[in-house]
Amino acid sequence: MSHEAGWAHAPGALSGPAWLRTPDDVNALMPRLWSRTAEKVDGELHVGGLAVPALVAEVNTPAYVLDEADFRARAAAFRDAFSGCDVYYAGKAFLCTEVARWVAEEGLRLDVCSDGELTVAERAGVDPARIGYHGNNKTAMELRRAVVMGVGRIVVDSFDEISRVVSVAAEAGLTARVMVRVTAGVEAHTHEYIATAHEDQKFGFSIASGDAFEAVRRLLAASGVELLGLHSHIGSQIFDTAGFEVAARRVLAVHARVSQELGVTMPELDLGGGFGIAYTSQDDPADPAVLAADLGAIVTGECRALGIEVPRLSIEPGRAIVGPSMCTVYTVGTVKQVALDGGASRTYVSVDGGMSDNVRPALYGADYSATLAGRRSEAPPVLSRVVGKHCEAGDIVVKDEFLPGDVRPGDLIAVPATGAYCRSMASNYNHALRPPVVAVRDGEARVIVRRETFDDLLATDLG
The missing domain is CATH 2.40.37.10 (Lyase, Ornithine Decarboxylase; Chain A, domain 1)
Known part of the structure; x- marks a missing residue:
């Protein structure tokens, strides 16, 4: 009350x-x-x-x-549990030059969401090909820098950004590798401000409205971009995989539709992060090995039901490592x-x-x-x-x-x-x-x- x-x-x-x-x-x-x-x-x-x-x-x-030993151990636990997947450390949780180096040394990739975070990654010597770049309002200047640096993937978030990244790639004479951020319509059991997959918020392309499929269609029709797959993130401080199961089902349905109607099999799928940690005695977080087994079973099962190949999975723990x-x-x-x-x-x-x-x-x-x-x-x-x-x-x-x-x-x-x-x-x-x-x-x-x-x-x- x-x-x-x-x-x-x-x-x-x-x-x-x-x-x-x-x-x-x-x-x-x-x-x-x-x-x-x-x-x-x-x-x-x-x-x-x-x-x-x-x-x-x-x-x-x-x-x-x-x-430091704890940070490295948690990073290694996600790396080992999700063997065969790409683990991106979410730099927004906490990032400095030394931590970026630890991330690279432990075999993780790095997710950034601003020009400042990208600068820290560059200063730390992180391989640009192992960097993902998020953000709902990336400027042409920021996109140009990311493309020229050779950032491994840019997660596009709007039709305006699709136009910008296509233009930037053409100007630079380079290929931009991109993923499409989709909104799965999942109500994660977390605080309103950190639940990021329901419809009424600023991130991504809605699956329900058809915008997600249209974003894929435009990118496939464009030159200078390589579409890697779809990206979903349902929120933060989440303790069970029920939300991920619903999100995976909806996102993979779009993945399958792209293959069936547009004749393109996208190689990757990102289910985001948001894995919870214990702040008080009421919190009971899952072990990375359990998360890996559960998410792997969810994706494999959905792909089997849809009759499609299993894409390469990536996740983005931040809080679960550094918290x-x-x-x-x-x-x-x-x-x-x-x-x-x-x-x-x-x-x-x-x-x-x-x-x-x-x-x-x-x-x-x-x-x-x-x-x-x-x-x-x-x-x-x-x-x-x-x-x-x-x-x-x-x-x-x-x-x-x-x-x-x-x-x-x-x-x-x-x-x-x-x-x-x-x-x-x-x-x-x-x-x-x-x-x-x-x-x-x-x-x-x-x-x-x-x-x-x-x-x-x-x-x-x-x-």
């Missing part, structure tokens, strides 16, 4: 969500929320063989801590006991970051977890709300979490599973400086994205 003042004030908010249980040990970690090397040692959080308190003493807080590999560490500045109606109270734990480094709770109402990271506590657990320092009532980092009742200013709080869409969506709201990304592995740390400075902040201010 909603409340006019927002979800934070809805009935039941004071008791926490039904899935949140009082922990037996408030100091313990829930392994599936954290990277593989994360552990508590005498109450201190360790990641990559390093004590987080010692690490942040060098780089300050807030800071993103990226477990659990990173945590964010904050310093507590203020702890308040706020009296509420009926004699109840709420504990507010204010930290030195917030919606500038993780906008997802404010934007989507996303849930996160947290732990005391710098010491062991013997105090009983208290239902708390971790909030940021920005001038917004909705600046909430963790809506509901049990923390020790003796949390105090100066304590470190760590939030797991912040690798996806936290640093990549970070802002300078209230003129905050975006935090660094520190990669840790085998007891060593290195800053791969430095903290912004006030000189950075003012560099574009010409006043």
Whole structure:
């Protein structure tokens, strides 16, 4: 039930969500929320063989801590599970030069959706032929650069873009390799803003209206383009394959129609990404091997029913690789006991970051977890709300979490599973400086994205 003042004030908010249980040990970690090397040692959080308190003493807080071994292991798990398929890491989740190199070294391809992301990929030395380029409004300049670089595939999203890419290819005297983004009309069980395959939204060509087939027909009739296949993406943070099954059935029906009516067998099919991860105890993500088996069975079964050859499958995990590999560490500045109606109270734990480094709770109402990271506590657990320092009532980092009742200013709080869409969506709201990304592995740390400075902040201010 909603409340006019927002979800934070809805009935039941004071008791926490039904899935949140009082922990037996408030100091313990829930392994599936954290990277593989994360552990508590005498109450201190360790990641990559390093004590987080010692690490942040060098780089300050807030800071993103990226477990390199975990990232590589998750990338390799998708590569191996989807052997025979093309796995594109979705750079929009989080991308920097070093991460782009890891992606290439682990044998994955890279999906970008802007000229800036393409620039990072180029700087990292990623083979352009292993890059896919997304976006619903790519300019002629962006398309020209992609074609000239030899990007492996451009996912076209509109009739206007078809005209642009054909024109750009002709001007350059080159062939543009393209896929057609289609809208399958699937309602993914996720937040409205990250469900991307229903009809009423900006992405792709509608299958139901016939636009998808018309887009294929125009591309096949054009010169200077090579049509690879159809691309579908049904949303993000998805935990089952039911939506993929419906999408595959509808997309493959178009694939078969193209073969039957236009005499062309498209060699590829992309089912996108959106595989969910565990942010809290309520989340139960699937293993890559299970996803591979399920998606493979879905595609094979549909192709058999349609009497067509199985196209080469590609997928685009982003969150599922980088999400659990990173945590964010904050310093507590203020702890308040706020009296509420009926004699109840709420504990507010204010930290030195917030919606500038993780906008997802404010934007989507996303849930996160947290732990005391710098010491062991013997105090009983208290239902708390971790909030940021920005001038917004909705600046909430963790809506509901049990923390020790003796949390105090100066304590470190760590939030797991912040690798996806936290640093990549970070802002300078209230003129905050975006935090660094520190990669840790085998007891060593290195800053791969430095903290912004006030000189950075003012560099574009010409006043």
